[in-house]
Amino acid sequence: MSLDGFIAGPNQSPQEPLGIGGEALHEWVFPLETWRRPHGMEGGEVNESTPVMEEELAGIGATIMGRNMFGGGPGPWSTTDPWNGWWGRTPPFHHPVFVLTHHAREPLVLEGGTSFTFVTDGIESALDQARRAARGKDVALAGGARAAQQYLSAGLVDEMSLHVALTLLGGGERLFDGVHDLHGLVLARTVAAPNVVHLKFARE
Numbered sequence: 001m002s003l004d005g006f007i008a009g010p011n012q013s014p015q016e017p018l019g020i021g022g023e024a025l026h027e028w029v030f031p032l033e034t035w036r037r038p039h040g041m042e043g044g045e046v047n048e049s050t051p052v053m054e055e056e057l058a059g060i061g062a063t064i065m066g067r068n069m070f071g072g073g074p075g076p077w078s079t080t081d082p083w084n085g086w087w088g089r090t091p092p093f094h095h096p097v098f099v100l101t102h103h104a105r106e107p108l109v110l111e112g113g114t115s116f117t118f119v120t121d122g123i124e125s126a127l128d129q130a131r132r133a134a135r136g137k138d139v140a141l142a143g144g145a146r147a148a149q150q151y152l153s154a155g156l157v158d159e160m161s162l163h164v165a166l167t168l169l170g171g172g173e174r175l176f177d178g179v180h181d182l183h184g185l186v187l188a189r190t191v192a193a194p195n196v197v198h199l200k201f202a203r204e
Helices: 022-026 033-039 049-057 123-134 145-153
Strands: 006-008 060-066 096-100 115-119 138-143 159-165 185-193 196-203
Touching: 006 022, 022 159, 033 049, 049 185, 049 196, 060 123, 060 145, 096 123, 115 123, 123 138, 123 145, 138 145
Parallel strands: 060 096, 060 138, 096 115
Antiparallel strands: 159 196, 185 196
């Protein structure tokens, strides 16, 4: 998130999926070897962010995300030109992903072990399905803001990692809009790294 609390910039669109200026939130992670490797790229930097990212990526068996993060715009899915995500034929997840949506769609299976299941009956159903698919591993909540707000408000988040990028956006989507209780999540660790501060919250 930005220093002023936004996790996406204003005016999100298919052309600007992170909103105007939103890509600046992630500039610290793009050069990292730990980010490049799952995306099929070689090389990369190693710094104080490396063990933080390695810990976050380890042991994930399934991911949950909202419709906006998966993309494709609002409303029913196109039957003539279906949207298959931002990540191409080989997404970086390499495990089952569950997408919260109001519009039914058949599961989508892509290369590299990633599948997308579209869940229309709420956050608890998505979590139940993700837990079964994870087979004892962790379930990651990828975002975006509305999905995170629902799970946080319901007290269904066991750990939360915030990566505070040293930038201001001035507008956009805030992570904590409408969230009034963290349900026992407290600050467990702070790591300063180039261009970002990592905050980890866990239950007491």
